[in-house]
Amino acid sequence: MLDDPWSGIRIGTENVVGRRVPGEHPLDIYWIKGVDGSPGLLLRGVDQCSIPRQLPKPRGITLEVAPGNDHVEVRMFLREHQDREVFLTLCRDVIAYSGSSSTASDATSNVFRRLTHWHSLMTRARTIAMAPHEIRGLIGELCVLERLCMSVGFDAALRAWVAPDDHPQDFARGNRLLEVKARLSGARHTVRISSLQQLEPAQLLLALVVVELASAEGEDAVTLNQICARLVGRARELGSHQVDAIEMALFKRGYMQMEAYDADAYRIAGIMAFECRDDFPRLVRSDVDARIPEAQYMIDLSLIGGFAITAASVLD
Numbered sequence: 666m667l668d669d670p671w672s673g674i675r676i677g678t679e680n681v682v683g684r685r686v687p688g689e690h691p692l693d694i695y696w697i698k699g700v701d702g703s704p705g706l707l708l709r710g711v712d713q714c715s716i717p718r719q720l721p722k723p724r725g726i727t728l729e730v731a732p733g734n735d736h737v738e739v740r741m742f743l744r745e746h747q748d749r750e751v752f753l754t755l756c757r758d759v760i761a762y763s764g765s766s767s768t769a770s771d772a773t774s775n776v777f778r779r780l781t782h783w784h785s786l787m788t789r790a791r792t793i794a795m796a797p798h799e800i801r802g803l804i805g806e807l808c809v810l811e812r813l814c815m816s817v818g819f820d821a822a823l824r825a826w827v828a829p830d831d832h833p834q835d836f837a838r839g840n841r842l843l844e845v846k847a848r849l850s851g852a853r854h855t856v857r858i859s860s861l862q863q864l865e866p867a868q869l870l871l872a873l874v875v876v877e878l879a880s881a882e883g884e885d886a887v888t889l890n891q892i893c894a895r896l897v898g899r900a901r902e903l904g905s906h907q908v909d910a911i912e913m914a915l916f917k918r919g920y921m922q923m924e925a926y927d928a929d930a931y932r933i934a935g936i937m938a939f940e941c942r943d944d945f946p947r948l949v950r951s952d953v954d955a956r957i958p959e960a961q962y963m964i965d966l967s968l969i970g971g972f973a974i975t976a977a978s979v980l981d
Contacts, residue, residue: 674697681698681699681707682697683707691768691771694707712768712770714770716773723784726741729741759779762779778909782913795920804889805878810836813836813980837869840870845876847878854966856873856964861949861950864941865951870940873964876933879932881932886930888930891930938980939969946969
């Protein structure tokens with residue numbers, strides 16, 4: 666594993682041995698190894714009153730709270746060594762999330778808040794970067810989310826974003842569903858529909874929203890990390906509950922901050938929308954033989970102009 670912080674730490678015979686994590690933080694944090702060689706993280710100076718009664722239990726991790734010489738400390742150890750990279754991602758995320766806290770009490774609360782997220786998401790968290798088309802797909806959804814934030818407010822927009830909860834469509838607004846597709850400007854004038862459920866309206870109005878992205882640089886371009894940071898920054902202005910909500914949604918959607926997501930920046934070249942009426946060309950579960958469990962297909966955007974509606978009619 667590249668950049669392994671536990672590399673070179675010897676195994677203690679009776680006590681854990683570690684190396685201090687560099688940088689400013691309200692808590693004293695160390696990369697450690699247990700007496701059996703298990704990689705771990707030690708947090709000293711935690712506020713005992715901010716530790717929840719019921720500790721989160723992320724899969725494959727042992728979490729301990731114990732008194733130190735003159736303080737309380739928290740230790741985390743990895744039980745399943747094949748999950749070493751996932752554990753490293755978790756540790757770095759917990760350190761970064763709690764590092765912006767102003768006091769040890771706030772930092773302790775944020776450590777356990779983040780571990781609670783990981784308790785829920787450990788089995789779904791990904792440490793391998795998304796493919797380019799996945800990155801563009803998520804950027805497209807987040808562009809729509811930001812547009813909805815301006816029209817209906819942050820809380821309502823976030824509640825409308827149902828893709829993180831594995832809904833067949835990406836957004837649900839009142840009696841209308843929105844399926845968002847991102848395409849790269851200059852590519853084939855098509856979009857891929859990835860399931861038989863994606864364009865099935867379930868007795869609701871359904872619109873296909875296509876966000877066209879152009880590779881770009883400059884102030885009007887955005888990377889995946891930047892647009893996620895922008896949304897979290899907006900949530901921070903509204904309170905910790907909203908921060909938790911957007912970060913949980915991003916986690917569920919498969920996003921964790923990675924350097925790989927700083928590589929490519931895009932600007933919105935345009936947004937199109939199409940009303941998926943009864944005669945809209947599509948394959949849906951209710952019309953396809955049950956002996957065909959799944960199907961993916963392409964829609965040629967140049968041939969569905971008769972279904973075009975304004976993006977404002979569904980986003981504003």
